Amino acid sequence: MTNDFTATNASAATRDGAIATPGKIIAVHLNYPSRAAQRGRTPAKPSYFLKPASSVAPTGATIERPAGTELLAFEGEIAIVIGRPARRVSPADGWSHVASVTAANDFGIYDLRAADKGSNVRSKGGDGFTPLGPGLLPAASVDPDALRVRTWVNGTLVQDDTSDTLLFPFGQLVADLSQLMTLETGDVILTGTPAGSSVVVPGDVVEVEVDAPDAPGAPSTGRLVTTVTHGTAAFGDFGTKPAVDDLQRVEAWGSEEELAAAVAAGRSSAPLAEPVEAGATGAEAGVLTDELREQIAGVAVATLSVALRKRGYHDIFIEGVSSNHPGDRIVGVAKTLRFIPFRPDLFASHGGGFNAQKLAFDTVRPGEVLVVEARGERGTGTVGDVLALRAQVRGAAGIVTDGGVRDFDAVAGFEIPVFSRGSHPSVLGRRHVPWEVDVTIACGGAAVQPGDVIVGDGDGVIVIPPQLVGEVVAEAAEQERQDAYVAEQVAAGASVDGLFPMNAEWLARYRTAVAGAEASEPAR
DSSP states (O other): OOOOOHHHHHGHHHHHTOOOOOOOEEESSOOHHHHHHHOOOOOOOOEEEEEOGGGOOOTTTTEEEOOTTTOOOOEEEEEEOOOBBBOOOOOOGGGEEEEEEEEEEEEEGGGHHHHHOOOOOHHHSSSOOOOEEEHHHHGGSSSSTTTTTEEEEEEEEEEEEGGOOOOSSSHHHHHHTTTSSSSOTTEEEEHHHHHHHHEEOOOOOOEEEOTTTTTTTTOOOOOEEEEEEOOOOOOTTSSOOOOOOHHHHHHHHHHHHHHHHHHHHOOSSOSSSSSSSTTTOHHHHHHSSSSHHHHHHOOOOHHHHHHHTTTOOOOOEEEEEEESSOOOOOOEEEEEHHHHHEEEEHHHHSSSOOOOHHHHHOOOOOEEEEEETTTEEEEEEEHHHHHHHHHHHHHOOEESSSEEEEEHHHHHHSSSSSEEOOOOOOOOOTTEEEEEEOEEEEETTTTEEETTTEEEEEEEEEEEEEHHHHHHHHHHHHHHHHHHHHHHHTHHHHHHHTTTTTTTHHHHHHHHHHHHHHSSSOOO
């Protein structure tokens, strides 16, 4: 490790404790699966924003939370420093243009995001908003897939992740950016933050460290230390002033629970007036972006289930259901409806009029999957043609019930996918009382909560907790790519011995093939 930014990185050098100016600071929006899952979206390709050189600060500096703001958030990151200029390089060659890595803290003010319209100029461009250092790890001495980034707030570890989980490895970032611009000696790329980013308040001390724990000597950058102070200069009327709402507060703190805990601890004075978009489910909260839906569409339920089992989720199958359209897939977030066993007095009080069943079908939102708990009872219908048509008109992504379907042939004529235990001509009141909506239910032996992600295909239907969907889909998509490669080799005559599953030799061949394919793609 070197203790300052050396002459090979002169434009990002530290001299006498002060950091010289990098030519460019480029930051990645989302790169860690843990953070993507927290945000509810997983990008297919990297995206970026610029930070001004004046935002750089050394270790031991202070950062001012501007007067009139409340949501200053830290983001511990691995920063890579360009050594050799890069222009139109390949992903395989990208790392060779990196001279060193260091620790970074990508601070931002949520109160100013609205004014930026995505540019992050005001929210992340303030003086001192990009601490770097204190030391450098020479790129030649570390494995880019074996780096660790950790963050502490007031001595408590709050972020801990490793570079082998990155959606977009360092070499790919260098290659992608070099398609558009020359990366010059000393330019800095902030490579993304893992889960755990949250709000800090005046008086807090934030520390970020990057190390290579498996390398000889376990080299470390040392801890990059920043103390938060309170600003006193008010914003003028000649520009957009800070503004926050409950959604921004939840995003900044990480969750409604964390915000509530911060209020209870006296670290936030702004409790939620009500849950964010009360009554809304994951579809409205952005759990499933169009990009993530597209990714899921290319991944089999069987592959997703393997990724979930690795995380200890075994009872995520909605057992015994199949689609009324062979080859149908469903992808959406759950809206739930619960039936209880029939009882005359309860049916009299809850079965008539605009009951829970009708409410569920009349309020399902675009992109939602209506999931019905019927206790596995297939001896009566739980949905018929009129309600199925209502769900289709409202834009529902599908219907899943562990009971029967009435008017089965008519429902099969609709476009909306319906997964059920089969047909039955009886009306609802034979076995069920429509009881409640938007609650946790059991469907086909699986627990389902409103906002859970529902995926179905010919193999069945599974439930994915929303906080896991980003990382599970990313892992499953990579497994699908590996499986496709194995199939190609088998079709070409290769033995399955050592290939299925791939041993170290075959895995190395696969990675070489992927790198070669990426390198041959034309520059965009």
